Amino acid sequence: MSWLVTGGAGYIGSHVVEALRAADLSPVVLDDLSTGFAGFVPEGVPFVQGTLLDADLVATTLREHAVTGVIHVAGYKYAGVSVQRPLHTYEQNVSAMLVLMRAMKDAGIDKLVFSSSAATYGTPDVDKVTEATATNPESPYGESKLIGEWMLRDAGVAYGLQHTSLRYFNVVGSGSVSLFDASPHNLFPLVFDMLMRGATPRINGGDYPTPDGTCVRDYVHVADLALAHVAAAQRLDAGKPLERVYNLGSGAGSSVRQIMDAIREVTGIDFTPEVHERRAGDPAQIVASGELAARDLGWQMRHTLHEMVSSAWAARQAAGDAYPR
Template identity: 45%
Template sequence: MSVLVTGGAGYIGSHMVLALIDAGIDVVVLDDLSTGFDWLVHPAATFEQGDVADANLVRRLVQRHEIDAVIHFAARIVVPESIADPLGYYLANTVKTRALLEAVIAAGVEKFIFSSTAAVYGMVGQDPVSEQASLAPISPYGRSKLMSEWMLGDASVAHPLSYVALRYFNVAGADPEGRAGQSSRQATHLIKVAAEAATGKRNGIDIYGTDYETPDGTCVRDYIHVSDLVAAHLDALRYLGSAEGTGKRLVVNCGYGRGYSVREVIDTVKRVSGVDFPVRFAPRRPGDPAGIVAKAERIRETLGWMPRLADLDLITSHALSWERFLAKRNGF
């Protein structure tokens, strides 16, 4: 089997490449390196720098490497940034996904795994949210991803395309073996930012909003270890390759079903790191729901997914280890 991974030089994509290589699967990575890093790509993978919307390039890669499936990570992902630059997000996340879909369908690819988001749900309250919940995203980021889900659904009716769309909750942590981790130049994910504060890269951390209707007034999120997340993609790949998955259109949540507040996460990073870094309070950011936690029965029942790293202390420990590695690598 040969798999094309778009955005494979990024945070989640690089972990996906590791998991595929570990499973003995041939991997081709397509990434424009706008936010990714070529040094994160496993040397056993074939790397091509380029745009996922370049139809000629995509078709060449599919044909040259006899691609069986596409796992599509390439996207812009920062909610506040999407509010400031909505057209940029619709271009990167929706228009380019459409171009990629057209190219791979024309080249004969029949299996597609899509990196979606819990942001498609919008304001859902404190109860775990299921895949059957109303879809009412409150940011251009969430809407751009939902549009791509719709396109996938419509395309799979018109063409021999089977797909799984995985709606991520809050991804964190790093490869337990220290081979990859979140390396963003301007990080916005809470555990990453807190780990930077704990290792001295930042002078503390900001909490955006302390007056939400949650137990301690700060936002509540469901944090999933990146390695458990990519394991779900491997399960999705196996599903699409089975008789059961042929011709199927599946949407599943990727989360643990347990929420932690911003204050709880910061306290965990302080405790695990042994560093008491400064915490500042700031106004709410636009596009942030008070809480969102996954109802995750469907992914377990349909894909047989069994998370192995569902522990906030462990997620934090791996994130901190990667941050220390980056500090040494970059001479910080």
């Protein structure tokens, strides 16, 4: 009996694998290493390198490792780039998920935790998003995640697939100095790399109607996020009811300037970010309520902003010159 983690060699997936091991569950990793690293997979954890688009490989992996449930983290996660690469995004996020779900059905596997996204909401007209907030994705990435949720819903009705989808905004920090965020599009690694090159980070817009004039967003620690995925898997294993969707949010958020201040304090690198014009379409504030997830999944913000930054910085430093740019 084991849980398959798709994308388990990536930044988020590798933390999910560690959390499964800590909970005495048995993870198996399937990853094509397009953005992940084989070194992120712990010794002793079965690792299958390949794509979810390979139906035979997926079926063989499920069978040979006696998989009883799946935590589906794999996907093309770059919302902005997805606008230029819509077909690639749908192939990686929709077609691949279809292959996975068909293989699960054929193998009699009826439990799936889906790593979805708050991008399904688009730009909501509320300051605090709840699960009842209307979905209105504004990129192929957000659309692909919503389609994935629809697929799960319909499979649940048709043949009893047990499932839940976890939506979240900005994932930061590190649960281990050996696991780091290598995304070329995420705020923390972008700012760290700029500082290490001697460049000056920038803030897009300093005149928003927020306490310090910069955008406010949800930032959640990756280790906290991983625990929520495992809690969802455990409830599915126990046959306990779950909502179709949960937000993993802070309920309050942090501003971009607060992030910059925390990075200055943690790194010891003195800098004053350049303030540029607003980016089109950036709302002043979007944060999500995590009340439902707290009720059912034990969700909570276990790390302060300082701890998020310091853990991410320690992992970045440990990576050294091997850090991909």
